[in-house]
Amino acid sequence: xxxxxxxxxxxxxxxxxxxxxxxxxVQVLTGKPKSSTSRLLRSLRDCGLLEQDPHxxxxxxxxxxxxxxxxHRAHDDLIATAERELRDVCxxxxxxxxxxxxxxxxQVVLRIVPGSNPLRVVNPPGQRTPAIITSNGRAxxxxxxxxxxxxxxxxxxxxxxxxxxxxFAELMARLNEIRRTGISDxxxxxxxxxxxxxxxxxxxxxxxxxxxxxxxxVQATTEIERANVRRELGAMAAKLRRMTGDPLGQTIEQLxxxxx
Amino acid sequence: xxxxxxxxxxxxxxxxxxxxxxxxxVQVLTGKPKSSTSRLLRSLRDCGLLEQDPHxxxxxxxxxxxxxxxxHRAHDDLIATAERELRDVCxxxxxxxxxxxxxxxxQVVLRIVPGSNPLRVVNPPGQRTPAIITSNGRAxxxxxxxxxxxxxxxxxxxxxxxxxxxxFAELMARLNEIRRTGISDxxxxxxxxxxxxxxxxxxxxxxxxxxxxxxxxVQATTEIERANVRRELGAMAAKLRRMTGDPLGQTIEQLxxxxx
DNA sequence: CCGTTTGTTCCATTTTTCGGAACGTAGTCC
DNA sequence: GGACTACGTTCCGAAAAATGGAACAAACGG
Numbered sequence: 001x002x003x004x005x006x007x008x009x010x011x012x013x014x015x016x017x018x019x020x021x022x023x024x025x026v027q028v029l030t031g032k033p034k035s036s037t038s039r040l041l042r043s044l045r046d047c048g049l050l051e052q053d054p055h056x057x058x059x060x061x062x063x064x065x066x067x068x069x070x071x072h073r074a075h076d077d078l079i080a081t082a083e084r085e086l087r088d089v090c091x092x093x094x095x096x097x098x099x100x101x102x103x104x105x106x107q108v109v110l111r112i113v114p115g116s117n118p119l120r121v122v123n124p125p126g127q128r129t130p131a132i133i134t135s136n137g138r139a140x141x142x143x144x145x146x147x148x149x150x151x152x153x154x155x156x157x158x159x160x161x162x163x164x165x166x167x168f169a170e171l172m173a174r175l176n177e178i179r180r181t182g183i184s185d186x187x188x189x190x191x192x193x194x195x196x197x198x199x200x201x202x203x204x205x206x207x208x209x210x211x212x213x214x215x216x217x218v219q220a221t222t223e224i225e226r227a228n229v230r231r232e233l234g235a236m237a238a239k240l241r242r243m244t245g246d247p248l249g250q251t252i253e254q255l256x257x258x259x260x
Numbered sequence: 261x262x263x264x265x266x267x268x269x270x271x272x273x274x275x276x277x278x279x280x281x282x283x284x285x286v287q288v289l290t291g292k293p294k295s296s297t298s299r300l301l302r303s304l305r306d307c308g309l310l311e312q313d314p315h316x317x318x319x320x321x322x323x324x325x326x327x328x329x330x331x332h333r334a335h336d337d338l339i340a341t342a343e344r345e346l347r348d349v350c351x352x353x354x355x356x357x358x359x360x361x362x363x364x365x366x367q368v369v370l371r372i373v374p375g376s377n378p379l380r381v382v383n384p385p386g387q388r389t390p391a392i393i394t395s396n397g398r399a400x401x402x403x404x405x406x407x408x409x410x411x412x413x414x415x416x417x418x419x420x421x422x423x424x425x426x427x428f429a430e431l432m433a434r435l436n437e438i439r440r441t442g443i444s445d446x447x448x449x450x451x452x453x454x455x456x457x458x459x460x461x462x463x464x465x466x467x468x469x470x471x472x473x474x475x476x477x478v479q480a481t482t483e484i485e486r487a488n489v490r491r492e493l494g495a496m497a498a499k500l501r502r503m504t505g506d507p508l509g510q511t512i513e514q515l516x517x518x519x520x
Numbered sequence: 521c522c523g524t525t526t527g528t529t530c531c532a533t534t535t536t537t538c539g540g541a542a543c544g545t546a547g548t549c550c
Numbered sequence: 551g552g553a554c555t556a557c558g559t560t561c562c563g564a565a566a567a568a569t570g571g572a573a574c575a576a577a578c579g580g
Contacts (some may be wrong), residue, residue: 001262001537001538001566001567002263002537002566002567002568003262003263003536003537003538003567003568004263004264004267004303004304004307005303005307006538007264007267008307008308008309008324011324011328014328014331015327015329015331016330018330022557023554023557024557024558032538032539033290033538033539033540034539034540034557034558034559035538035540035541035558035559035560035561036537036538036539037558038560039537039538039559039560041558043262043264044264047264047265047268048363049268049328049414051332054467054468055467057557057558060331060332061328061329061331061332062332063332063361063363063368064271064272064330064333064387065325065328065332065532066332066368066385067275067329067368067369067388068271068274068309068321068325068328068329069321069325069326069327069328069329069330069332069386070318070324070329070384070385070386071274071275071276071279071320071321071386072311072321072323072325072326072327072329073360083416085557092397101323103308103323108323108326108327110326121564124327124329124330125326126325126327126329126331165494185344190539206314206315207314207315208314220554224395241348261535261536261568262535262536262537262568263536263537263567263568280528283526283527284525284526284527287527292569292570293526293527293569293573294526294527294528294569294570294571295529295530295569295570295571296568296569296570297527298527298528298529299528299529299568299569300568302528317526317527390566439575
């Protein structure tokens with residue numbers, strides 16, 4: 001196991017729920033010996049990937065990650081284009097919009113478009129969530145080949161909320177449904193009382209894949225309003241697919257010519 | 261030279277002016293053999309620190325840097341406190357506010373508060389600039405011991421704009437001036453026609469040091485207006501120093517008990 | 521079809537890393 | 551004060567990984 005791998009393992013211990021860690025935290029989370037942890041933490045700190053609070057002695061992501069993170073304008077064309085359209089939809093509907101990407105079987109929130117409705121933003125940018133329990137997460141999975149999906153979802157199917165697909169067969173059933181309709185939805189899954197609808201957008205040019213979703217309170221919306229959201233999303237999807245050359249019906253593997 | 265060091269050297273090649281790099285770019289910038297560059301780039305890509313555009317094959321900071329960068333809310337208390345106050349000042353004066361930190365002899369922009377005046381934001385967050393040519397950069401330097409300043413500024417004094425201190429002696433003269441008045445200013449240095457005033461804020465508790473500045477068009481402001489900015493900044497500095505327990509007059513080294 | 525550019529793979533040598541154990545350093549309890 | 555514990559760092563021989571020159575491969579251009 002390379003030094004870089006170990007370093008990354010440490011960096012991956014940090015998350016929105018654990019924005020800073022003590023030496024002991026890191027040691028427990030990585031399961032590495034004290035000596036290795038000590039050396040690596042020092043290296044990471046010295047190179048700017050981590051910072052150490054002078055008083056609490058806890059570690060947190062460093063200045064370098066801030067700088068690099070700013071540069072990750074990330075797939076800029078695709079995302080910026082999608083964000084513009086999403087803003088329009090959110091302005092019209094008042095709901096909150098999300099743009100996310102897939103990483104393994106998790107999704108990571110990239111952009112948020114706050115809505116005017118009083119539903120607080122629950123997933124800040126950078127937030128990781130299992131893709132199988134969100135509307136746009138499943139929409140993205142649906143664009144992968146069955147083989148690729150199988151490879152990404154852990155063999156030991158994770159414990160998920162009651163409304164989410166409870167096993168691999170249920171998941172595939174939902175993904176096939178999404179493949180038919182082009183739109184994905186969720187209700188009371190990741191967060192109680194919150195529903196969302198979303199779709200996946202692939203760039204025909206770069207083969208990038210993003211998920212776009214609109215999120216709302218289930219209680220505070222009527223079936224009619226949700227149908228309206230579906231219509232808005234459908235129109236947005238159609239427009240974006242035209243703009244980005246998304247060859248709907250092709251898996252990402254077919255687009256890029258290789259498995260990721 | 262450790263693998264991690266080499267990896268960091270590659271990451272540090274990316275900047276706002278070079279947000280993505282080709283294999284050849286990296287090879288030239290790092291001066292490493294092709295084989296090493298190839299292996300390292302692959303590792304960095306595989307672990308998520310870099311991404312590779314499927315078509316242009318160019319590299320850019322990856323999803324992991326985005327996630328970690330989000331977590332670097334960084335020195336949150338100090339910066340958030342300062343940012344709140346800065347917002348007030350910027351709202352009143354209409355000018356653009358900056359918060360930055362020192363890294364070596366460069367400063368890195370952390371936060372921007374756009375003003376209402378039509379001066380476009382020129383330094384996005386993450387931007388690096390030599391601290392010796394900005395008002396808040398010099399303000400931060402002025403809070404270091406002379407020995408520490410000497411250690412940070414390159415022996416081969418860099419080429420700087422005409423209005424900036426042209427050599428180490430001139431720099432020290434200006435820093436001593438800042439130490440006397442508590443406020444730093446700049447005009448027509450980093451950017452032609454742009455002036456700024458700033459000060460440094462140290463947290464008495466954590467020993468962190470940030471620079472706070474307000475920036476404006478030299479042509480579009482009168483001497484009276486600039487005096488007003490100075491007054492606003494002075495008041496803000498006094499208030500923040502009280503709030504954060506900044507022991508003005510002490511160097512950062514005295515605060516943290518060690519050289520950084 | 522050949523030269524160029526660009527990038528990857530191979531492999532013997534050199535250099536790091538690894539991790540158990542010994543060694544500090546505080547803080548705490550009695 | 552002294553023993554105890556939590557927390558980290560340093561040491562060092564064994565083991566693993568990085569290194570970089572060279573051969574190899576692929577894409578491009580003329």
